[in-house]
Structures are given as structure tokens and as C-alpha cells.
Amino acid sequence: MAWSATMIGALLGVGTQMYSNALRKLPYMRHPWEHVVGMGLGVVFVNQLVKWDEKLQQDLDKMLEKAKAANERRYLEGDDD
């Protein structure tokens, strides 16, 4: 999963930089160091996104469990809270 996220992030970053060059009507690989920076940023971004998504899923599951428990307490056990 980490490898695929890294590869996708690198592709996304270099693709974004090439797209940016194309919009400015420059050759796609003008200033190639910017493509390296783009790859690095893309890798970091996608990896962090994947980690954040995993954490979000865990937090969401906890929230839903809490809500379910509160509803059961409220409606099945007759708690007035």
C-alpha cells in the first residue's frame, strides 16, 4: 500500500508540474528540478492522505459506536438523558 501510494504520489506530482508547464506553453520538462520537487511533494501528499484516511475511518467508527450506544441507552433502556 505504501509503495503504490508513493508511486501514485510521484506520478501525480510530476504530472501536475508537466501540466503547469503545458499551460504556460513551455516544453513539458522545462526546469526538470521542479519536477523532482513536484514528485517529492506528491509522494508526501498522497502518503499523508492515506494515513489521514485511515485515522478518519477509525475516528468515524468510534463516533458511530458512541452514537449507537447513546441511542440504545436512550430508546431501549428508557434513559431520559
Place this chain on the structure above:
Amino acid sequence: MIYGSTGATHFDQLAKILTGYEITGAQSSGIFMGILFIAVGFLFKITAVPFHMWAPDIYEGSPTPVTAFLSIAPKISISANISRVSIYGSYGATLQKIFFFCSIASMILGALAAMAQTKVKRLLAHSSIGHVGYIRTGFSCGTIEGIQSLLIGIFIYALMTIDAFAIVLALRQTRVKYIADLGALAKTNPISAITFSITMFSYAGIPPLAGFCSKFYLFFAALGCGAYFLAPVGVVTSVIGRFYYIRLAKRMFFDTPRTWILYEPMDRNKSLLLAMTSSFITSSFLYPSPLFSVTHQMALSSYL
């Protein structure tokens, strides 16, 4: 007026007083008028019909960065504000009816009025009025899915609008004002024309772009809450709206330009911004999970 009628300003107290006030004995014209005035104030700011009259002229007359800001920032802030006020304070039949009406009217007017526009910024203004209608659909539902779809819609709308206005800003330097002036764009700067077309197709809700995802979720939330009239109106107005979005692409790619405008190359900041937003619009369908999870969490936290 609400404070005068209830004596409360805290959202929790207001929620206890105002929820279901129409069916209890606590009916008061002050409360009704207060809720109405608050709703009207919010709807004015987000250019919802019938309070949209100011938007096309202001959008056209303002400098493009200001127009971009006006298109995006009030929608986000007022949506958050009204969610907070209404969900905590006073979501009832009164507000829901007002928002249902405004959603339907905005969708219809946004679709029909934009067809007659000849200027790019006025067309984008009417398009934003239509999109406000779609986004209000999510809020009108009053359910967690509705709020989630509102948040997804706002986020995707913000990115699409940044994209659209970045291109308009880049083209304004060469005095492009009318839709007909775009005729030479595909021949002189095909990548910009493709980017603009992708943004317009996303606005139109064509899959698999991001705009389709937001409309899909909004209409399903409307169906889920029982708004069986709202969702078909949204679908029909989306289809009608595709006319003027695709007309822009047709102008750029297939029409003979009225005047040959030499487009200046854009600067790096705009090109990077465009590249990032276009990448999101085209590739978000591959991994939408973070957006869905975070908006679900935000919607749940406002109810729990």
C-alpha cells in the same frame, strides 16, 4: 426578534424553545418573522433566488480576483453559519419550506438565465446561482446525509470555481470579456482550452469528474429524506445547464473566432493552481474516501 419573543440567545435554549414551535401552543409571529429574516439574510449572501439580483452585475463589474472571492468565500462561511444556527437552533417546517423553495428556484433560474448570457463572468455568476440551489438541496434535507452532501458540494464547488476564475483571470489580461472572444483559445492555447472545458464539464456534472460526484450525492440525499420533487428538478436543470457549459467548449474548439486574440502566457502561480485544481477535478473519483469520511465526521459532529 427571536430574542424579543423567546428571551434566549444560546443555541441550546433556542433549540428547546423553537423545535416544533408551530405545533405547540407557543406560536408567535415574532419567532416566525425572526427566523424568516435570518434565513433571508443568509440567502441574500449566498445569492439564492429570489435574492440573487445583485450577483450578476456585481460579479461582472468587480475585478476578477474579487469576483472569485465573492463566488467562494460567502458560500462556505454562510453554509457553515446557517448549519450551525439552524441545526442547533431552529430547524423546523418554516425553514425547511423556505430552503426547499429557494433551492428549486435557484436551480431553475441558474439553468435558464445562464443560457442568455454572452459575457463569461455573468455566465459564471448565473452558474454559481444554480450551484447554490444544488448545494441548498443538501441543507434542505435536514439529515446527516444532507449535511454531508452539502459539505462535499461546497468543497468541490470551491475547487471548480477557483479553477474557472483562474482561467478567466489569465484570459482577462488579453481583454477577453465575451464568450465569443474564446473562439481562438483552442487554436492558440489548447491546454488552457482543455482545462476550461474540463472545468465546465465538471460544473455540468458529467462523470467521472468531481462535479458529478457532488451532484450525485446531493440528489441521493434529497431522495433519502423524501424530497421526491427536488431531486428530479435538480437532474432536469443539470441537463438543461449542460447546454451553456458545452456551448463554451464548442466555442473554443469548433467555432471560427470573431476576433483573433493573442493570448499572453500565464504566470507560474496561476498555472500551478490550475494544474492542482484540475488534477483534483479529474482524479478525485479514484480515491474519494478521505473527502467522504471527513464530511461524514463533520456532519455527525453537528448532530451528536
